[in-house]
Amino acid sequence: MVTAIRIERTGGPEVLDVADVEVGGPGPREVLIDVAAAGVNYIDTYQRSGIYEVPLPYTPGMEGAGRIVEVGSEVTGLSVGDRVAWQDAPGSYAQRAVVPADVVVKLPEGVAEETAAAVMLQGITAHYLVSSTYEVCEGETVLVHAAAGGVGLLLTQLAKARGAKVIGTVSTPEKERLAREAGADEVIRYTEQDFVEATRAFTRGEGVDVVYDGVGASTYEGSLECLRPRGLLALFGAASGPVPPIDPQRLNRGGSLFLTRPKSGDYIRTRQELEWRVGELFDALAERKLDVRIGGRYSLTDARKAHEDLQGRRTTGKLLLLP
16 A cells, blocks of 8 residues: 545545555556656646546546656566656656556656656646747747746746747746746736736837747736737646637737647657657756756645645746655
C-alpha cells in the first residue's frame, strides 16, 4: 500500500482525499516508479472539477519524476534505477505510479528530478506554443498572459531566445519583477491598467503577432483586440473559466484573425516529437539557458492547499507535490 490522493466525486479542492491505495506491478509496456515529485497543473483542477470528464474514482496528477523500481516485460531502453520523468499519464499524486513506458524519458545528469517534474507538461506546452502553434521569429512581438505563472515564465524565456519582443501581463509588483527577470520587455499590471490599451500603446497601435492566453474567459476578448491583422490567438488554457463560442465574423472584423485551442497531445503525437521537445528543454536546462522557477513545494497530503493556492492566483512559477 502507498499513500495517494484519490477523487471519488468532482468538485472543489475539498474532494482531494488522502488514501492508502494498492499499486500493482507494471504491465508489459509499463514501468513502476517511485515518485520524487509530481507537478500540479491547471488541467488537474479541470479534471477535479468536472470541466474535463475523467472516470471516477481516480488518482490525479499528469506529470512527475522519480526512479524506476520495476520494468514491464516488453519495455526496452529503460532499466531499474533509471531517473526518469513523464507527462500525460494520470496517477502522479502518489508515492508510486505505474506509467506507460512510451511517455517516460530519461533524465540527463544535469537535470534534477524536481526540475524535471516542474518542466515536463508546462515546458512542453511552452515549447510547442512558440515553435509550432505559432513559430515565433526574430523581431516579432508576443503578448503572454499570466507571465509570472509556470507556463508564462517559460514562454517568456523561449520567445526571447527566438528574438521576439515580449509583453507580459501580471497582477502584482512581485509578479512584475519575476516577468522582467525572465526577459519581458514590457509588463502590464492588469489590476491597474487596461491591457488592451497598454498593448496598443506599446506597439504604437499595430498590435502583436500572437497572444498566448491561458487565462480564458476573462481575457480572450481583449486578447483578440490586441492582435495585428492576421495575428493569432492561442487559447491554451482556461484559468478564469471556459471561453464561450465565438462568432467567426469576430475574427473577420478584427483583421482576418486566427484562433486556435491547442492541446499537448496533438503536439507530441510521436515518440520522435516528444524526444525533440524534451531534448531541447533538457539541453537548455543543463546549459542554464532556461530557468525553471519552483514557486511552491507541498507535501502530498497538502494537495488541497496546492489547488487552492493555484486557483486563487496566489502563486508564481511551478507548484510541486513531494510524496
